[in-house]
Amino acid sequence: MSNRTNSAPGGAHNSERPDGSEERTFSTDVRVWKVSKVSSKSAPYQLRWIVAGKRRYASFPTSALAESRRSELWQAMRRGEAFDVESGLPESEVRQAEAAAVAKAQAKADPTWWEFSREFMKRRWRTAAAKTREGFADSLAAAALGMLKDAAGAPELQAVRRAVRWSVVPAHESEEPPPDLEKVCAWLAENSLPLSALKESGIAEDVHYRLAYRLDGKLAAKDTYKRRRRCFNAAMAYAVQKGYLDENPITNIERPATAARGSIDPRVLMNAVQGREFLTAVSYVGSVHRNRGRRLVAFFGCILYAAMRPAEVVGLRLDDCYLPEKGWGVLTLRETRPVSGKKWTDTGERHDKRGLKMRDPEADRPVPIPPVLVAMLREHVKEFGTAADGRLFQNERGGLVGTSSYWRVWQEARPLAFPPHKVASPLARKPYDGRATCITDWLRSGLPVAEVARRAGTSPEVIDRHYAGLVDNSEEENNRKIEKTMGWGPSGAE
Structure with missing residues (x-):
């Protein structure tokens, strides 16, 4: 088998790369050998060529591929094209690869x-x-x-x-x-x-x-x-x-309008009687066999009397409850179990397991609870026990209480608890309205805003923004307090 080569006359020149980096050396001193066969199972056909005295190799799985590549190198030589001494490739291929690299770098610096x-x-x-x-x-x-x-x-x-x-x-x-x-x-x-x-x-x-x-x-x-x-x-x-952008492009763009609600709508709040009637109505939801409603009486009690978020109630454990036979108790809240969907959680479960909102992951929040809620929780444990992991509330299968489950019971209880005109009103439309009722009751009882915020697990600013307007209906009482403090009589004279 002949080992004849094809060659081009010598000569070399330097050329700067498009990105301004170090120069490449190109030469027309090129010799290409015939395709030869080597002892390799995966790529037995080898092509050899020399650029400015430097030998290059390329191996191929088939003879056709090797001959095709040899033809490409030979055509570049016939056009008088110089070859890069560093890589052994024709100048046109080097430039094409460099342009692609620059385009790729630019694309990376400006992704879609x-x-x-x-x-x-x-x-x-x-x-x-x-x-x-x-x-x-x-x-x-x-x-x-x-x-x-x-x-x-x-x-x-x-x-x-x-x-x-x-x-x-x-x-x-x-x-x-x-x-x-x-x-x-x-x-x-x-x-x-x-x-x-x-x-x-x-x-x-x-x-x-x-x-x-x-x-x-x-x-x-x-x-x-x-x-x-x-x-x-x-x-x-x-x-x-x-380094994709120099600054946030919407920093100076203001919201065009506002759909904000300042204070909580007072129409959503239940009074003491309505709250008791609502929890009683919850106990009648669902069949006696499944106990759908009775399982959630104390659940909603935690919202109405301790201002707990539903996700906090879902994660509440018996070990975190102080429930004396008489007097006030304490719930020490440690975790929340919000529903996020399986694709968003690390566990693949619908409920995520997190620390308390607006708290460090290891922080807890003790919430004093009135005797009425203590009695509800004690009765709940007596009737339904706890889940395998100690959670106070569970569904019929022992799992976490789902959002759709307690929302459905809440909606079914409203027509049982309220007259038709109240059912059609915003009164207690959703579970969070029970939390708003509790926070408002705390404020109206004279509890300091900071303490209300601590118990509710939010900030004083949020309490002031959303609830301040709900206690303005006590103007006459406030006036009397001012009169008493200032030493004024009923007529306004000293």
Whole structure:
């Protein structure tokens, strides 16, 4: 077998790389050998060539592939093309590879919103609670509606939101999208705007609009907007840290309007009689066999008489309850079990397990409870016992009490507890209204705002913002207190 070579005349020159880095050395002193066979099972066909005295090799699994590559090198030589001494490749291939590398680097420095959303979520997933993860996903999905190219075949906005929420879950990175989202995900991967588009005021304003408004064009609730903007700001802080952006593009954009409610609507609050009648009505919900309602009487009692959040009641354990036969007791709250959905939790369960809201993970919150609630809890334990892990409340199968379960019982109890005109009113529409009732009762009893905030597990600022207006109906009583303190008589004269 002949080992003849093809060669080109010598000569060399230097050339600076496109990115301004060190120069490459190119030479036309090239010799290409015939394809030879070597003792290799995976790649037995070897191509050899020499550039400026440096020998190069390439191995191939088939003879056809080896000959094809040899032909490419030979054609470059015939065109008079110089070869890179460092890599042994024709100059055209070197330039093409460098251009691709530059483009890849530029793309990495300016990812699309589709790419950035997944990158950011992957970074924050490990340290975020399930509810926080879901909040990030909602914010990224809302912003995605303002980061779309004006291209044909655009999917419906609702589908875009669902696709982004699915794609940002790190566990889905190696999975194929669900059938109903497959085309939407493919379209978004090709037609999401780059992150740098946020530098344009029009794009930034559109993204901000998507954070503040619902898909039907109505203003989102204030808390929804605040959560979305807070999560979006966290994403922008990460973008600045990575060098994708110089600053947060919506920092100076104000919310166009407000759907905020100041004080809690006083119509949602139950008085003492209504509260007792409501809990009695709860006990009648469901069949006697299943005890759906009776299982939740004390559950709702914790909300109505201890201002506990439902997720805190779900996680309450008997070991954390001081329930004396007489007098006041104490519930020491240590954890919360919010419902976030299986894809957002680390355990794959619907309920996440977290520390208390607005507290350090290891902090607890002792809440004194009145004798009426002590009696309810003692009776509950006597009738239903506890779950295997010591939780005070459990469903019929011993599992966690689900949100849909206690919401359904709450709604079924309202018509049993209230007359029709009250059922049609905002009175006690949802479980959180029971918490608002308790906080208001504490304030009206004269408890200091700071102590109310401590017991309720919130801040004095929140209490003042949402509840201050609910105690303004005691103006005459307050006036009498001022008169007494100042030494004035009923007529206002000293």
